[in-house]
Amino acid sequence: MQLEQLIIYTIYALAAATAILLIEALYLQFVAGRRQRAVNRRLARLAGDAGQQESLRDLLRERGLSESGDYVSGLVWLNRLYVQSGIASRPLVFAGWFIGAGVVVALTFLLLGGGPLMALVAGLLVALAVPLWVLRRARSRRLKKFERQLPDALEMIVRSLRAGHPTSVAIGLVSREMPDPIGTEFGIVTDEVSFGADLETGFRKMAERVGLEGLQLLSVAISIQSKTGGNLSEILHNLSKVIRERLMLRMKIRALSSEGRVSAIMLTAFPIVMFGVLLLIAPSYYGEVWGDPLILPVFAGFGLWALFGDLIMYRMVNFDF
Numbered sequence: 001m002q003l004e005q006l007i008i009y010t011i012y013a014l015a016a017a018t019a020i021l022l023i024e025a026l027y028l029q030f031v032a033g034r035r036q037r038a039v040n041r042r043l044a045r046l047a048g049d050a051g052q053q054e055s056l057r058d059l060l061r062e063r064g065l066s067e068s069g070d071y072v073s074g075l076v077w078l079n080r081l082y083v084q085s086g087i088a089s090r091p092l093v094f095a096g097w098f099i100g101a102g103v104v105v106a107l108t109f110l111l112l113g114g115g116p117l118m119a120l121v122a123g124l125l126v127a128l129a130v131p132l133w134v135l136r137r138a139r140s141r142r143l144k145k146f147e148r149q150l151p152d153a154l155e156m157i158v159r160s161l162r163a164g165h166p167t168s169v170a171i172g173l174v175s176r177e178m179p180d181p182i183g184t185e186f187g188i189v190t191d192e193v194s195f196g197a198d199l200e201t202g203f204r205k206m207a208e209r210v211g212l213e214g215l216q217l218l219s220v221a222i223s224i225q226s227k228t229g230g231n232l233s234e235i236l237h238n239l240s241k242v243i244r245e246r247l248m249l250r251m252k253i254r255a256l257s258s259e260g261r262v263s264a265i266m267l268t269a270f271p272i273v274m275f276g277v278l279l280l281i282a283p284s285y286y287g288e289v290w291g292d293p294l295i296l297p298v299f300a301g302f303g304l305w306a307l308f309g310d311l312i313m314y315r316m317v318n319f320d321f
Helices: 002-032 041-047 052-061 076-085 091-111 116-162 167-177 182-194 199-210 213-228 232-256 258-281 295-317
Strands: none
Touching: 002 091, 002 116, 002 258, 041 052, 041 167, 041 182, 052 182, 076 091, 076 116, 076 199, 091 116, 116 167, 116 182, 116 199, 116 213, 116 232, 167 182, 167 199, 182 199, 199 213, 213 232, 232 258, 258 295
């Protein structure tokens, strides 16, 4: 009986995973794969029939922003998360894909004999929890990539300034020569400045769109320099050096803590894997213990204790600085 339940739950999990992977495949095929020959997404739009103003408007709208670059949703935290994830699709389209996947998963549960409550919970999990997880993962990957690109972009601006170019031209050079995500973000700043915004406002909005601490420092540096004057190329050179050294330090810490992370993963996965193996090869191993009324409270206590240990291990191998 336990083996049959395990097989049914495995089928449910595979059905949910299939729906999610199908959505990702369709997204990569029809959205992310368009016009990959261009250096970045903004240049791909400008290479088509879209003008500069229309391209800027579309780039902001597909990120969940208004034409002025402000949030359009009352749920600011969710709007900010979607913007910082960098997903190049309208928010309603993105939500529609996962709502559809949730309906498919719920119907699959019902067709396979699952109860209405289980089907509802599974559907809500795919429609609500999975999109938040996808957005957080996308934001994390985008921030890491942006942080790796930022020192090179600043050095490019510094070389352009030292060659005698104005600041707007130096920023436009980054938008033309560097790939996404930094190429399109600097391109948006270039377009906003072209249509009347000041440089300080453009960098402040870019820092809000990306959510990277290094960009906050860049925005402050640009703001101070525009009000008090000074050698902007020297300021950006020093900032690039600080960001690069900080990135190297983070990579060294990650390498030193890799053993702890692997140990945490092994210690977390081992009990779960062994429990599943015993259910598969020896279903009668636990005997009549499943009928005991204390089994659920004991399992819940063990689960909470294990989660507490996982939290401690996670804090030991992850560092914020």
